[in-house]
Structures are given as structure tokens and as C-alpha cells.
Amino acid sequence: xPLLILIVKSLIIFTFVLMFCVxxxxxxxxxxxxxxxxxxxxxxxxxxGLLQPIADILKCVIKEDIIPAxxxxxxxxxxxxMSVLPAVMCLAAIPFSKNIYAxxxxxxxxxLLALGSLxxxxxxxxxxxxNSKYGFLGSLRSTAxxxxxxxxxxxxxLGPVMMARSLNLIDIVEAQKSAWYILFQPVxxxxxxxxxxxxxxxxxxxxxxxxxxxxxxxxxxYSGFKFVAFFLAEYMNMFTTSTLAAILFFGGWYGPFFSxxxxxxxxxxxxxxxxxxxRGTFPRYRYDQxxxxxxxxxxxxxxxxxxxxxxxxxxxx
Amino acid sequence: MFLQDEMILxxxxxxxxxxxxxxxxxxxxxxxxxxxxxxxxYLHRGIEKIAERLMYTQFxxxxxxLDYISAPANNLAYVQSVEKLLGIDVTPRAKFIRVIxxxxxxxxxxxxxxxxxxxxxxxxxMFLYCxxxxxxxxxxxxxxxxxxxxxSCMEIGGVRNDLNxxxxxxxxxxIKMFPDKIQDYENLLTKNRIWLKRTKGIGIITAEQAVxxxxxxxxxxxxxxxxxxxxxxxxxxxxxxxxxxxxxxxGDVYDRYLVRMEEMRQSNKIxxxxxxKLPEGAIKIQDSRITRPNKADxxxxxxxxxxxCYLIMEGIIPPKGEVYSSVEVPKGELGFYIYSDxxxxxxxxxxxxxxxxxxxxxxxxxxxAMIADMVAFIASIDIVLGEIxx
Numbered sequence: 033x034p035l036l037i038l039i040v041k042s043l044i045i046f047t048f049v050l051m052f053c054v055x056x057x058x059x060x061x062x063x064x065x066x067x068x069x070x071x072x073x074x075x076x077x078x079x080x081g082l083l084q085p086i087a088d089i090l091k092c093v094i095k096e097d098i099i100p101a102x103x104x105x106x107x108x109x110x111x112x113x114m115s116v117l118p119a120v121m122c123l124a125a126i127p128f129s130k131n132i133y134a135x136x137x138x139x140x141x142x143x144l145l146a147l148g149s150l151x152x153x154x155x156x157x158x159x160x161x162x163n164s165k166y167g168f169l170g171s172l173r174s175t176a177x178x179x180x181x182x183x184x185x186x187x188x189x190l191g192p193v194m195m196a197r198s199l200n201l202i203d204i205v206e207a208q209k210s211a212w213y214i215l216f217q218p219v220x221x222x223x224x225x226x227x228x229x230x231x232x233x234x235x236x237x238x239x240x241x242x243x244x245x246x247x248x249x250x251x252x253x254y255s256g257f258k259f260v261a262f263f264l265a266e267y268m269n270m271f272t273t274s275t276l277a278a279i280l281f282f283g284g285w286y287g288p289f290f291s292x293x294x295x296x297x298x299x300x301x302x303x304x305x306x307x308x309x310x311r312g313t314f315p316r317y318r319y320d321q322x323x324x325x326x327x328x329x330x331x332x333x334x335x336x337x338x339x340x341x342x343x344x345x346x347x348x349x
Numbered sequence: 350m351f352l353q354d355e356m357i358l359x360x361x362x363x364x365x366x367x368x369x370x371x372x373x374x375x376x377x378x379x380x381x382x383x384x385x386x387x388x389x390x391y392l393h394r395g396i397e398k399i400a401e402r403l404m405y406t407q408f409x410x411x412x413x414x415l416d417y418i419s420a421p422a423n424n425l426a427y428v429q430s431v432e433k434l435l436g437i438d439v440t441p442r443a444k445f446i447r448v449i450x451x452x453x454x455x456x457x458x459x460x461x462x463x464x465x466x467x468x469x470x471x472x473x474x475m476f477l478y479c480x481x482x483x484x485x486x487x488x489x490x491x492x493x494x495x496x497x498x499x500x501s502c503m504e505i506g507g508v509r510n511d512l513n514x515x516x517x518x519x520x521x522x523x524i525k526m527f528p529d530k531i532q533d534y535e536n537l538l539t540k541n542r543i544w545l546k547r548t549k550g551i552g553i554i555t556a557e558q559a560v561x562x563x564x565x566x567x568x569x570x571x572x573x574x575x576x577x578x579x580x581x582x583x584x585x586x587x588x589x590x591x592x593x594x595x596x597x598x599x600g601d602v603y604d605r606y607l608v609r610m611e612e613m614r615q616s617n618k619i620x621x622x623x624x625x626k627l628p629e630g631a632i633k634i635q636d637s638r639i640t641r642p643n644k645a646d647x648x649x650x651x652x653x654x655x656x657x658c659y660l661i662m663e664g665i666i667p668p669k670g671e672v673y674s675s676v677e678v679p680k681g682e683l684g685f686y687i688y689s690d691x692x693x694x695x696x697x698x699x700x701x702x703x704x705x706x707x708x709x710x711x712x713x714x715x716x717x718a719m720i721a722d723m724v725a726f727i728a729s730i731d732i733v734l735g736e737i738x739x
Contacts, residue, residue: 069477165358169380169720235471236543244366244469245721315543316471318721319380 042124042134049123053300054267055085060301061308068312095256100162103253107161112254112261115154118147119268126275127202129285129292140201141193144276145186148231151269152178155240155250158262162253170249173319174240177230180326181237185227187334191220191341192280205284212283216344219337221281223330225306228273230326232266235311239319274303354378358720362391366469366724369734371708375715375723382723385715387708392738400698404664405431406505408695413499415683415702415736419458421450421490422678423736424503429584430674430685431505434667435639442630443507444586448623449520450493450502451585451676452616456527457486458679458731459613463534466606466728470547475537482530485523492516505665506640507633517624524621531613539610548603552714552726555600562713563706566681567612568730571597571605578677585676590622602729609731639665664693673701680704680731702736 059074059081066073074081099108125140127133137143152175159171193199195216196207214221230237241249251262278284278299285292287299317325358375361367370391376384396415400408412427413420425447432439439447460483467475487497493516494502494509502509538544554564559572569576577594579587595611597604633640641660642653669691675684681703690696707730714726 065473069474070481071477165356169358173380235473238471239721242471242721244471244724247364312474313537314472315467315538315541315547316721317543318547318719320719321546 038134045123045126045128045132045134046120049268049271050264053271054264055089057267057271057304058088058263059085060304061311064305064308065312068309089260092260093257097256097258098253100164100253102163104161104163107157108253109161109258111154111158111161112258112265113154114157115151115265116261116268118150118154119265119272122147122268122272125201126272127205127279127284128296130202130206132293133202136202137200139199141189141199141204141276141280144201144272145182145189148269148272149178149182151265154262154265158254159250164253166246166248167250167252170240170242170246170252173246174233174250177233177237177239177322177326180323181227181230181330184223184326184330184334185231187331187338188220188223188227189276189280190338191217194341194345201279201284205279205286208283209286212281212286214281217281217337217341219333220341221277223334223337224280225277225303226325226330228277229307229310230322232269232273232307234270234307236314236317237322238316239322242316270304270307271300274300274307277303355383360720360723366727368465368727368732370738371727371732371734373711373723373727375720377720380719380721382715382718382720385712385723387711389708389734389737392734394739396739397698397700400695402694404693405667405695406660406664408698409503409505410499410501413501415700415739416458416678416680416704416733417498417735418461418733419454419679420498420500421502422454422458422676423683424501425451425585426674426676426678426683427685428503428505429676430672430687431665431667433672433674434670434687434689435505435665436668437506437634437636437639439507439634440631441586441628442511443632445623445627446508446512446632447503447585448587448590449512449620449627450490450508451678452619452623453486453489455616455679456613457483457490459609459616460486462609462679462728462731466725466731467538469724469728470544472538472544475534478530478534478537482527485519489516489519489523492519504633504640506636507631511632512627520620520624524617524624527617528614531610531617535610539607545603547721547725548601548606548729550599550601550603551718551722552602552729553600554710554714558710558713559600562710564681564710564730565703565706566677566679566731567605567608568681568703568707568710570595571608571729572600573597578675578682582675584674586623586626587619589626590619592619592622602725605729666691666693675701678703680733680736681707683736700736700739702739704730704732704734705737705739708732708737 063073074084077083077087122144124134125137125143155174156171159167192204192213196204233240251259282299285296287295356377358377360375361372362370372388374386375382396411412423415423460479464476464479490500491497494500554572556572556574559569559574573596575594575596580594592615595608597608637656642656646653647657667689669689671688673684673686675682684701686699687695688697715723
């Protein structure tokens with residue numbers, strides 16, 4: 033019976049996230065960018081284009097699935113799976129409120145960080161499998177980028193962990209009942225949000241798929257449903273990092289007037305819209321500048337923040 | 350393929366950042382460019398040869414297709430050369446209308462440059478903002494001549510149409526609104542840290558190198574050389590208009606960006622002055638061997654009909670001789686060398702297009718740079734393949 037409940041819970045969460053937190057993020061992105069750029073965004077498919085994500089998915093599914101002649105076929109087919117699987121597995125550990133979650137892991141944060149770094153295997157194999165130079169360069173960029181930004185991100189999330197004295201995401205939120213950690217960890221939050229943008233390949237760090245440099249980057253050879261898988265993985269990762277930002281720094285589901293899950297989703301969507309806003313505003317970094325920012329600025333800053341947090345905890349308990 | 354130290358990467362001809370059909374063969378070590386070999390000719394139409402088979406008036410629409418985003422400026426360069434060959438001077442009103450149309454072409458061309466330059470560096474919104482304003486310019490040109498892209502709005506001996514009140518009203522609205530829009534673009538980019546990191550100190554061309562490579566236009570002025578055909582050999586009504594020629598200090602991508610931004614402001618100023626000073630009078634010279642009669646007269650005047658038929662069938666017949674005349678188009682100096690043998694068709698025509706010379710500096714700029722810089726270089730010299738592959 034508990035197994036059945038677990039399966040049903042997982043299915044509900046998976047469907048909910050897939051539909052409302054991934055498919056409709058894409059719709060929100062197109063709408064918000066449309067307003068920022070003085071154009072309409074989707075309008076014709078349903079009311080204000082609400083059926084657009086469904087139309088997009090249908091279109092991609094019925095597209096011809098091309099595998100280049102020179103591709104390493106097994107690697108080529110496995111790459112989208114390797115990319116999307118860790119992204120989906122992340123959903124298991126995300127608590128939407130004190131009681132709504134698939135699994136309450138006592139190492140929830142560690143689990144999410146570990147799975148987050150697994151996604152890079154999908155991108156690396158994708159660039160290799162397609163046997164395209166653009167794809168190869170994109171996947172190399174992505175690998176270096178993910179490894180570089182994983183380090184300061186790991187250090188940035190340690191602040192809330194040290195303050196809550198737990199890796200359990202529910203415990204971390206519960207510890208913020210009286211005051212959100214953003215008040216004590218603004219630097220940590222800044223580092224986290226920058227690294228999160230880099231980890232999810234969002235502007236200004238969208239180098240692996242910089243369309244004006246590498247045509248489409250790592251997924252240049254992919255079409256149809258395989259391409260959708262990469263797309264899905266990217267947006268799921270965006271969702272996961274936004275939930276992490278809400279959980280670690282903004283008190284998760286705590287807030288006045290509304291119920292827990294509503295507050296949680298408001299916060300998550302606020303971060304997602306922040307990503308979209310940044311996409312509409314900033315140009316893209318160059319590869320070496322991105323590395324420089326990661327290793328020479330964010331890493332020392334994260335270490336300093338960690339040191340100060342430790343001192344603060346020792347002094348103020 | 351991937352196990353060697355160096356990699357050959359074919360960028361273009363269908364790459365999104367090669368601005369048409371430029372093909373660059375990059376020799377890479379990692380992301381660093383060791384060498385670049387630009388290959389041109391994918392859009393070659395033999396336009397100079399076509400000119401020798403067509404009458405002077407028939408060739409004019411072909412000049413629209415050189416730099417297809419600033420057709421009026423190309424038109425002006427051509428008709429001015431033919432006028433020089435004929436030894437005629439156009440009416441004062443035509444000169445001012447030519448200035449207005451050329452500067453509108455400059456604004457529209459620079460807007461496309463800014464849009465694509467920003468997009469190449471990842472700033473997507475700028476692309477749409479610039480095209481929003483460019484639409485207004487194209488609307489104006491459409492009111493003037495009915496076409497938006499390949500306009501053929503100049504005519505040997507004058508201009509095609511007079512300015513109507515709707516055009517003047519809308520142009521006044523545009524020049525009032527446009528400086529604020531440029532300010533908006535600058536707010537987004539000029540002091541943006543990422544923009545500065547991506548454009549400052551890269552692709553430096555010294556003044557000496559720019560001159561040696563034959564660069565013209567903003568690519569030359571960005572390096573600090575104050576050469577502008579509008580000032581050096583004033584044509585149309587530029588000698589009666591007050592404007593500045595902006596120049597750069599370092600010669601990097603950022604300087605070329607600043608020069609073009611200021612040029613848009615100056616163009617706006619030039620249009621405002623031209624509108625204020627616009628004289629009354631005819632828009633073409635009254636010479637039945639050169640200019641066509643008004644269309645309205647064709648149904649009432651036998652002389653006009655004969656004149657029209659004569660010009661269509663026989664064309665303009667200039668004296669024997671050779672001329673070179675150039676104008677400052679948005680991308681630099683566009684010049685036409687025409688050798689006339691005294692018939693209605695040019696014996697030889699050579700077109701000096703700015704992008705052809707500007708693109709030659711790409712290999713020099715790119716050595717040791719990165720792939721991401723390469724797209725910034727291409728965008729900063731603002732090439733259009735239509736005039737490279739003539």
C-alpha cells in the first residue's frame with residue numbers, strides 16, 4: 033500500500049510539474065519576452081495562445097527524427113535520455129509544502145546537487161554522439177561551465193545548510209519560519225542565482241547553445257522528440273533551481289494570506305520570471321570571461337561568505 | 350576529427366552570424382582562432398557585367414540590390430556618377446530630397462547593423478527594438494515611392510517624386526521621436542558591463558592599418574581617421590548642412606559601435622535641417638534627353654509622350670569619357686567608375702563597394718581571438734554580401 037501511494041504521489045507531482053511548471057513556463061517565457069520586446073507572443077492557439085505548448089509538443093513529436101550518418105548511434109540516442117533523466121529525478125526530492133512531496137530525503141539538498149551535476153553527461157555525450165564540430169564545441173563549453181559553476185554554487189548553498197544545521201529541504205524551510213535566510217545570506221543568494229543561471233545555460237551564460245556562435249550548440253544535430261527532451265531537461269532544471277532558491281533563501285512555502293503550495297509556486301514563478309527578464313536584457317558572456325567570473329570572482333566570494341557565515345554562527349549561535 | 354590539436358571549422362555560408370552568405374574557414378585551437386580565410390562569391394550576380402548590357406536608366410534598379418538595406422544611398426551613388434558623366438547639376442530641391450532619403454537609408458541601415466550586432470552578442474531584445482524603428486523608416490520610404498526595400502527612388506537628373514504632406518508630417522514625427530529611441534538603445538548597451546567586456550579592446554584596427562586596407566565609413570572612422578565623403582567632397586546639399594563626423598579613439602569594436610550610434614543622431618539632425626531648408630521648385634532638371642516627363646502629362650501632351658518613348662527606347666546618351674564619383678553610404682564609400690563610349694550603354698563599369706574592402710581586414714583582426722569574438726568582428730564592420738559579391 034505505501035508503495036502504491038508513493039507511485040500515485042510521484043505521478044501526480046510529475047504530471048503537475050511537467051504541465052504547469054515546464055510546458056507553461058515556455059508559454060510564460062514567450063509571453064513575458066513578447067511584452068518586453070514590444071510584440072505579442074503566442075496569440076492564435078487558444079485564448080492568448082494558451083494551447084501553444086500543446087501544439088509545440090505535437091509539432092515536435094511528429095517531426096522527422098534524423099540521425100546523422102556519421103553519428104555514434106547509441107550515444108546519439110542515449111544522450112537526450114541521460115539529459116532528461118536526472119532532471120526528472122530531481123522532482124522526487126522537491127517539497128511543495130510541508131506535506132506535499134514525493135520523498136522526504138534527509139540529504140535532499142545533496143541529492144539535488146548531485147543530480148544537477150549528472151545532467152552534464154547528457155550534454156557531453158550529445159556533443160560527441162552527433163559528430164558535429166558545433167555540437168562538440170557546445171558540449172565542451174557546457175562541461176567546463178557546469179564543473180566551474182558547481183563549485184561556487186555548492187559553497188553558496190552551504191550558508192543556509194549551516195544555519196539550519198540540516199540537508200533536509202523541509203527542515204531548512206522550517207528553520208526560516210521566523211526570518212528568511214535572504215536576510216542573513218544576501219551574498220550567498222547572489223552567488224546561487226548567478227550560478228543557477230550558468231548551470232541551466234540561461235542568458236547571459238547560454239554559451240553551450242549560443243545560436244549566433246555555434247548555430248545551436250550541443251543539440252545542433254537533434255530534431256523532433258530528442259530535441260524536446262533537451263528542452264524539457266533545461267526547463268526542468270530551471271524549475272529545480274528556482275525551487276531551491278525559494279527553499280534555501282525565501283522561506284519556501286511560508287507567507288501570509290495564501291496557503292503553503294500557492295506561496296511556494298508564487299516564489300518559484302518569481303524566479304522563473306527573473307530568468308526570463310534577464311534573458312530579455314543582457315548580452316552573452318564570452319567563454320573565457322565566463323570562466324574568469326566563476327573562478328576568480330564567484331569562488332573567492334563564496335569562500336569569504338562561507339567564512340563569515342561560520343564566524344557569525346559561532347558568535348550568534 | 351577531434352583528436353588533432355587543431356580543428357578546421359567552416360563558419361557559413363549559412364551560419365546565422367555571417368550576415369548573408371559569407372563563408373569563413375576558421376583554423377581553431379580549442380576556441381582560439383589561429384587563422385581565418387574568408388571566402389566570398391556565394392551571391393555573385395555579375396552585376397558589373399550586366400551594367401554593360403543595359404542602358405543607363407535600366408541599370409538603376411540593379412543598384413538597389415548592392416546594399417539591399419540602404420537602397421536609396423546606392424541609387425544616389427549611381428545617378429550622381431551618370432550625372433557627372435552628363436555634366437549636369439540637379440535642382441536645389443532635388444538635392445535636399447536626396448539628402449533626406451540618403452540619411453533615412455543610413456538610419457535604416459544602421460538600425461539593422463545595431464539589431465544584428467546586438468543579437469550576435471546575445472542581446473535579443475535590441476534586435477526587435479531596432480526593427481520596430483526601422484519599420485517606421487521603411488513606412489516613410491514606402492509613402493515616398495511605394496516600395497520598401499528595393500526603392501529606385503532617385504532618377505538621373507533629379508528624384509522620382511516630390512515630398513507630399515503625409516511624408517513630411519510623418520518624417521517630422523519620426524525625427525522628434527528617434528533621439529529618445531537611440532537613448533533607449535544606449536541605456537541598454539553602452540554602459541552594460543557585459544557589452545563592454547564583449548566589445549572593448551577587441552578587434553583593434555589602428556588608423557594606419559585601416560587606411561592601408563582601404564577601409565571606409567564607420568570602420569575607418571572608428572579607428573580615428575576623420576574621412577567622410579560628405580565632408581571631403583560634398584555632394585547633393587551636404588555643403589549647406591551643419592553636422593559632425595564622429596570618430597573613435599582606439600579602433601576597437603566598441604569604438605565602431607559608438608561611431609555608428611552617433612552617426613544615427615547626426616543623420617537625424619541632418620534630416621531636420623534639410624526639412625527646414627527644403628527649397629521650393631522643380632524636382633528634376635527640364636531636359637527632354639535626360640528626364641522623363643510627368644506621368645500626368647502623358648495623356649494630354651504629344652510632346653511628353655514622344656519624349657517618354659524616346660527615353661525608354663533610346664535611353665540617355667552621354668558623351669564619351671570616363672568618370673568616378675562616390676558617396677558616403679552607411680557602410681563607407683560607394684563609388685561608380687563609368688567608361689562611356691558615347692552610346693546609351695556604359696562600355697565598362699566598376700563599382701567600388703565599401704564592404705568588399707572592409708571584409709578584407711577580418712583575417713587580420715581575428716588571429717588569436719575567440720569564436721565568440723569572430724561574430725563581434727563581422728558585425729562591427731557591418732558587411733552586406735550583396736555588395737561584396739557583385
